[in-house]
Amino acid sequence: MDFIELLQQGLLKLNNKNDMGDRCTYVGSSDVAGCPRKAVLAKTEPQDHELTTLLRFARGHLAEQLIVSAMEDSSYDWDYQKEVSHRERPFKAHIDFVFNGKNVLKVLEIKTVSSIPSAPYETWIQQVHYQMGLLQEENPGKIVKGCVLAIDLNEGRIKPFNEFEYNSMLYEGLLQKATHIWQCLQDPDIIPKTETSPLCAWCQYRPECPAYDNHVEIPELPIEDELANYLGLKATKKNSEAELVKLTNFLRFAIANANPDGMAIKVGPNVVRTNDRNWIVVE
Ligand code: SF4
Numbered sequence: 001m002d003f004i005e006l007l008q009q010g011l012l013k014l015n016n017k018n019d020m021g022d023r024c025t026y027v028g029s030s031d032v033a034g035c036p037r038k039a040v041l042a043k044t045e046p047q048d049h050e051l052t053t054l055l056r057f058a059r060g061h062l063a064e065q066l067i068v069s070a071m072e073d074s075s076y077d078w079d080y081q082k083e084v085s086h087r088e089r090p091f092k093a094h095i096d097f098v099f100n101g102k103n104v105l106k107v108l109e110i111k112t113v114s115s116i117p118s119a120p121y122e123t124w125i126q127q128v129h130y131q132m133g134l135l136q137e138e139n140p141g142k143i144v145k146g147c148v149l150a151i152d153l154n155e156g157r158i159k160p161f162n163e164f165e166y167n168s169m170l171y172e173g174l175l176q177k178a179t180h181i182w183q184c185l186q187d188p189d190i191i192p193k194t195e196t197s198p199l200c201a202w203c204q205y206r207p208e209c210p211a212y213d214n215h216v217e218i219p220e221l222p223i224e225d226e227l228a229n230y231l232g233l234k235a236t237k238k239n240s241e242a243e244l245v246k247l248t249n250f251l252r253f254a255i256a257n258a259n260p261d262g263m264a265i266k267v268g269p270n271v272v273r274t275n276d277r278n279w280i281v282v283e
Contacts, residue, residue: 004051011054014061024185026085027178029093033127035195036177040184041205056112063112063151064096071097084134091178093131105139107131107146107164115232116150120161123199124148126174128164133171198235201228201282206269212283219259220266226250227267231282251280 023031024043031039049057064080071078077100085092097108109128128146136144146164151157184192194211206212230247255274258265264273271283 008051008054011051011058012049015049015054015057026090026092027181029095029127029130031181032130032174032177033123034199035193035197035203036181036184037192037194037209037211038203038205039181040192043185044188045205047204059112059153060110063110063153066151067097067108067110067149077101082135084131084138086134086175087137089175089179090182091130091134091175093134095131095135098135104143104145105135107135107144109146109148111148111150113150113152114154116152116155116157116159117235120148120150121235122197124161125164129167129170130174130178132164132166133168133174136166136171198231198282201231201268201270203269212271216271218262218264218266218271221254221258222267223251223254224268227270227272227282230280248280252278 027039031042068080079098079100080096082095082098083092084095095107096110099106099108107128109124109131111124125148128148132144132146136142144166146166148161148164150159150161180193184190194209196211200206200209200211203209226247230244230251233244233247251272252274255263255265255272262273264271266272273281273283275281
């Protein structure tokens with residue numbers, strides 16, 4: 001018996017069970033939270049998820065179930081996986097939790113992380129604002145607020161980011177992004193916009209991405225973990241300057257050793273180089 005294969009199949013089944021319907025028929029909150037090109041390709045050219053990704057999905061589901069268990073005996077009026085839709089367009093969100101107060105509706109989005117960031121990621125903010133916008137449209141008489149709860153299951157740490165309130169301008173911008181994604185799905189001649197971010201390091205559609213030059217021959221090193229740590233630290237602006245300096249020096253040293261003339265290496269699909277100021281640049 002290949003246990004890894006068995007585990008992968010089981011997690012795939014679990015993921016399909018938790019799936020939110022046919023994602024090709026609507027633009028969801030995770031679509032508008034990231035890169036439009038990635039959102040379009042994920043629907044038109046879906047790729048098999050690797051075991052690491054499936055485990056990450058399962059970790060998220062597990063965290064949601066912990067919240068469900070904790071809430072079950074409470075006196076709160078709440079919904080789990082609440083579906084909200086735009087009144088005219090195929091835009092939809094499945095909100096992890098909605099707490100129903102007399103005058104206020106509160107969105108709660110659960111995020112499992114490997115380390116708690118000091119500030120919410122931009123993708124989280126966009127996702128929650130899209131959810132709040134759709135919920136506000138369905139409930140015009142209520143105040144809609146939002147919260148992201150970051151959970152680090154390994155360390156047993158949680159942190160709520162509470163500061164979100166429905167904002168019509170932000171919502172309008174997200175509706176425009178959703179419209180662009182939907183137009184790309186309807187007309188293959190429309191080229192989806194790219195939106196680069198540290199998440200590009202994990203993007204399955206990176207090889208042909210026009211935001212990057214993928215055709216230059218550069219030496220490759222298997223140091224994905226160090227690069228992922230470096231990107232994570234940089235993106236969250238954590239107070240881990242010492243660790244960041246250590247990883248920066250590690251990358252500089254690796255580049256200088258592997259490619260002293262070109263001063264660039266490949267780490268998985270990423271190109272990592274040092275520039276004139278001796279900074280690390282990840283492309
Ligand atoms: S590599 Fe980055 S910019 Fe390109 S499709 Fe993926 S997420 Fe978008």
